Amino acid sequence: MHSASAIGQDDSIPRSTFTEIISMAIVALIAFAVPSRVTKLVDLALKTSAYNKTVALPAASRHAVVCGYIDTESIRQFLHEFFNADHGPNIFTTTIVILHSDEPSMEMKALLQDPSYANRVFYVKG
Secondary structure, three states: OOOHHHOOOOOOOOOOHHHHHHHHHHHHHHHHHHHHHHHHHHHHHHHOOOOOOOOOOOOOOOEEEEOOOOOHHHHHHHHHHHOOHHHOHHHHHOEEEEEEOOOOOHHHHHHHOOHHHOOOEEEEEO
16 A cells, blocks of 8 residues: 555656756746746636527527617616516516627616516616
8 A cells, every 4th residue: 555655656756867958848848838828728718798698588488689878777676667567467477688789787786686577577788
């Protein structure tokens, strides 16, 4: 049985100067290449918006697209009126897609997370 400190003890080690240089070159390449690739990957992930997406709706679904000048209060009023029970029971199966060129504000994100609009209102940046 090996202890944790013995791991790597029986591994082969470079026996000549040439293999030592090759081993150091590989370690140096990994040490310099990996961090820059990770940085690029993190930058790409941060630039990707959760709102750059498509909304797939069933073929026969009812939906409405809202675009133009959009602020949180006007959307709040629109959704309150749109999903009013006076419009009949079918209105509650209608999907709303808000299309805007900017990221949603914090207030808009909070509105979209309201349970009464969950899975019925989607914000798409585009």
